[in-house]
Amino acid sequence: MSNTEPLVSVIVPVYNSEEYLPYCIKSILNQSFKNLEIILIDDGSKDISPQICDSFAEKDSRIKVIHQENGGIAKAQNAGLDAAQGEYIAFADNDDILNKNNIEYLLSALQNTGADMSKARWQQFGISHLDDIVRQASRGATSPNTINVFNEPLRAYQTVFSKILRLVGEHTGHNTEARYFNEANWCRLYKRELWNDIRFPEGMYAQDVMVAGKLYARMNKVADVDRILYYWLQSPNSVTHKERSFSFYHDNVVAGIVNFEYALKHGILPARSYYTLVGSINEEATAPDITEPVNQLQYEADLQKKNSLLARLTRHQRMQCAVLHKIRLFEKGIYDRKIKNMA
Structure with a gap:
């Protein structure tokens, strides 16, 4: 590994995810880009998730574990941001899977385009497909042919969100799919300075939506990688669904x-x-x-x-x-x- 490689901090809030957490951590450790700081924030879990975090940390020095009293995902994300030392910031949910080339491709897109944030595509999956997704993620995605860059991300966020209209835009040559993104913080790589004085509001739902406008308004350019680099587990027990x-x-x-x-x-x-x-x-x-x-x-x-x-x-x-x-x-x-x- 070259000493010139930048450090990327990957922030993972952890709460009662003993069944899926090992898969998530392994997918981050298996990244093709190795210069990582992996911050696991145990938000007062009641299962064995804290022990799982500590066990992985004992085996890999890139992992840093923070144990705190339960305060919600925003508090955990903020703790990760406060502790992060990397030049770039990434997030992952504790039951999701990262493609092997996630950080490598997102970082390359940032460095080659001068964008403030890079993003890629994601795939939803059910629990019954977990093993298949793990194998797919570990094989890695093929290298993207092109990187699409667009300006005014705040405008894109507010106006490019209908799937039907995005499909129409793609067929009419407007490249709308590349300009689509939502409030989720995963499947992205941020320049660290974007988060200066921005923190998630604690004690409320929709914490990611709350910071979206301010965060996107700071960006001049966003780079889109047309590859699936993140796998989003659809659990009926998640807050979003229940x-x-x-x-x-x-x-x-x-x-x-x-x-x-x-x-x-x-x-x-x-x-x-x-x-x-x-x-x-x-x-x-x-x-x-x-x-x-x-x-x-x-x-x-x-x-x-x-x-x-x-x-x-x-x-x-x-x-x-x-x-x-x-x-x-x-x-x-x-x-x-x-x-x-x-x-």
């Missing part, structure tokens, strides 16, 4: 408001944040605990805030956002059925 409380939906409303206002400030149509805001307020009304007086009051306040934000859009902008919202809702219905049937 949480249905009022507070869960309200936190998404708050995140939608923050990014809606941030987009308007930068002169960008807040289409994705419209979808998040309107959809999450509608879901607040379906929460089992909506009947609690404090939640009723908050729901009314959220409705008022939504109306005041939509009033800041022109009629044409509201129409654009509403159309994209309906298209995305249709896509979400298909996506949800696919996930429920993924074993």
